[in-house]
Amino acid sequence: MNIFVVNSGSSSIKYQLFKMPSDQPICSGLVERIGLQGAAITHKVYRQGEETRLERQLDLPDHEAGLQEVARLLSDPEIGVIRDPAEIDAVGHRVVHGGESFAATTIISQAVKDKIRELFALAPLHNPSNYLGIEVAERIFGRAKQVAVFDTAFHQSMPEQAYRYAIPNALYTEQGIRAYGFHGTSHKYVAEQAAAYLQKPEAKLITIHLGNGSSMTAVEGGKSLDTSMGFGPNSGLIMGTRSGDIDPSIIFHLINQLGQDPKEVSGLLNKKSGMQGLTGYSDMRDITNALEGGSPEAELAYSLYAYRIKKYIGAYTAVLNGLDALVFTAGVGENDALIRQRVCRQLEYLGIEFDEEKNQQRSKGIREINTPASRVKILVIPTNEELEIARQCFALLE
Incomplete structure (x- = not known):
């Protein structure tokens, strides 16, 4: 299964393409300093244990421009790793805020996108970028399943004394105002690595x-x-x-x-x-x-x-x-x-x-x-x- 992962940050896009269940990526890259002077792409392709690396400085005013450039590199005639975007089976998206609506990995539908939009105000630097990544990926990888992985999911194990605020109870029960936590995908991954190392x-x-x-x-x-x-x-x-x-x-x-x-x-x-x-x-x-x-x-x-x-x-x-x-x-x-x-x-x-x-x-x-x-x-x-x-x-x- 070809799974292309898009991780849109506030000023960056990290990405990797995996042929699962292998943990070794086929290609990976980083678009950084989006919207800033000196925006750049570092794109790496892995073939038979060899790494081909390409670095470019570009004018990338926003995340859409960055992801369009990434898609072009994936199918580039010289260094591309796919012939056609239809070869991608799934696109996995990091989404920062899932509110109380999403506690697990979710296939993206219009209703899911609408909910992600509703949560823009809670993660103004990220959810809009995550949403844009989904919209662009839907256009580029039309055959693929679009999947959302929420940063908030890992922190659902927090006890109530950790996630509740000392404000009127109705603000939690009716409005969902509580601590959700973020970067959960990263914290989960490194915690598992550390526990195994120890x-x-x-x-x-x-x-x-x-x-x-x-x-x-x-x-x-x-x-x-x-x-x-x-x-x-x-x-x-x-x-x-x-x-x-x-x-x-x-x-x-x-x-x-x-x-x-x-x-x-x-x-x-x-x-x-x-x-x-x-x-x-x-x-x-x-x-x-x-x-x-x-x-x-x-x-x-x-x-x-x-x-x-x-x-x-x-x-x-x-x-x-x-x-x-x-x-x-x-x-x-x-x-x-x-x-x-x-x-x-x-x-x-x-x-x-x-x-x-x-x-x-x-x-x-x-x-x-x-x-x-x-x-x-x-x-x-x-x-x-x-x-x-x-x-x-x-x-x-x-």
């Missing part, structure tokens, strides 16, 4: 997904017990353009004292805050360059970013009543050694002892960056949301 199915883990969007999850026995994102994906950690946790009084101040309307406040907190608000940049690589150039704004931003993560480590260690491993994943978590260093320093009281030399090394698989004496493992595990999505699609359709 040879401990009931492992107590804190999974730390750091990308343009970021979140942390307390996991025990493969189940989510708590997570930093809530009703929408703006709570918790500091992110590329999102504020993360703030005092709700700030929202009232922006509206009542500064005269902003709710739409302006939403745009401010979702698209103009986080690292963008602190430094003028949303991409961590740009902020790193600014830091190396002596920028005090970049220095402060790094400190705030790491400090927020440390606070959640302390909170989730308490929730779990112990800890077997910290797991860093996603673009920043896997590649930014400085962030990992700033997070992991001075956590010895929790049994977390960090090895600077190991932290600077790179590898494609799971690696430890803790000292041999550390009671808690510090793991860097590359996430593979696309493989997890393909597995869930295959399980649904086979």
